[in-house]
Amino acid sequence: MAHSDSRTDVLAGRHPVRDALDLADGRIEKVYLQKGVHGSAIDGIRRAAKAAGVPVQMVPKPKVDGLAPQAEHQGVVAVVAPVAYADLDDMLAGIAPTLDVVRETKPVLIALDEVEDPRNFGAILRSAVAAGTAGAVVPERRMAPLSAVAIKASAGTALQIPVARVANLVDAIQQLKERGYWVVGLADDAEGDKATTVWTYDWDRPVVIVVGNEGSGLRPGVRAACDALASIPMRGPVESLNASVAAGIALFAAVKDRD
Template sequence: MAGNSSRKGAIRQSKKGPSAGTGGKNKKRLTGKGPTPKAEDRPYHAAAKRKKAGEKKATRSPSTRSTSPRATTMTRSAPSRAPRGDRPRGEIVAGRNAVLEALREAVPATELLVARSIDVDDRVAESLKLALHLGLPIREAHRAEVEGISPNSQGIILAIKPYQYSSFEEIMSRAKNPALVVALDGVTDPRNLGAIVRSAAAFGAAGVLMTERRAAAMTASAWKASAGAAARMPIAQVTNLARTIDAAKKMGLFVVGLDGESEETIASMKIAAEPIMIVVGSEGKGLARLTREKCDLVISIPISASTESLNASVATSIALFHIDQARRKG
């Protein structure tokens, strides 16, 4: 059938002739600029710019590159954060006054980080001198690195060594007879913690223990507040204070809680000669309900009606002093 292209072998013939000017291999092909250049060969293309920059970098002579750290800082854009590998691990103390105070108190540290070209005043000079005296490594770094660790560092940072906690069992193993132990129930202020450690050392306590969670840790602030007592006073962290109190009772300790609301005063406590665990509550809430129930005796310290309460460290110091005086009298 004429015009039927569906039969086998049929080929539809185009009625149009060869297209002129298409670049085909005929007499009327285009005479243009040739094939389209690659992207990297086009001057204004991003690929061409990357290629040019790479060639320029490859042909740069190593001898013309400055090896001066200061020149590097000037020509290279400063990183906003310090390289992860160079960041001190654990706690840091930043700022000229804070670092100097920590070094004066011999807070255990791992290194002193100082910014290059730092304006050396009396505080920085003394900090460097103390670090050398303590045998502490001193590392210079770009100011951008130091500020990346702490924006308010004033160009100097002290990396603090993590505190090595003891255990309740170790504290009891070194306790003299009659034992005296201080337990903290939710004390969150590190300065209070340090002051309590200082008082515990002054009045012959075997150690201080506290919970791992919701409590202050032995930070640089706590160490400074202890005035060095933390170096010789065992401090333990426990996971559950109630269970630790039960264990203390089994070891023969008499558990005494401090609470400003108690009707029993410290003057009525007649057990100073016995092994004692003093339990101190938090600054605001005092003893937790379960902790209070676990205590054998809950006492208060009489104060003037015009004063609302004593903070945890002051109350602990008074209680420890009372026990120490009673034991001295026999």
């Protein structure tokens, strides 16, 4: 969820927060309710937040006042992401609606497996936009928010690429495969029959590049779901690259031979 250094916007007041929750567009990241505040409107906000999968936290009045200074908050404040997440089906239909179109246009997508630093998230999206990537897929849990910090790190380009948030990344990968995409995970320790490098892999196909967590890399289930595991050969005495640097290299390797 949004942290204090990545908070971009707050929504204050019972009606604005309730209306935003009812939209269910994925922008509300957390709701803060002032302790001791009750009533049917508060109950309705709790129900709407639960239905939308948005966490609710009870906090003292000074905390709410600090979140929304100069605002008539009525004991209710929500942390809002600056942009809405896309629905995966809608995003994929917009990129290439049929298997034939997927095969013909060969889109490049990027998926992030629990990238937790919003600066890395933003930098990856900046590289993705620069490389002409059609969309990004991220998990709901243990994932950096699409916050002001992420957008600043992307130099604003995060607003130029659709980002779909999914409950289960492995399920999303299977869905992408069914739609005709090949899924390539970035892994320093790639070995076995799935092992390749970003320089030798045949990128001339619809492809999804999967970037793992900054510390632990790809989770085992995500790794197993990938069609290939690509490493970036190192010439100097460095064990691994920053996640956003690795993502940028792979993205431009994927599109270097395209028109």
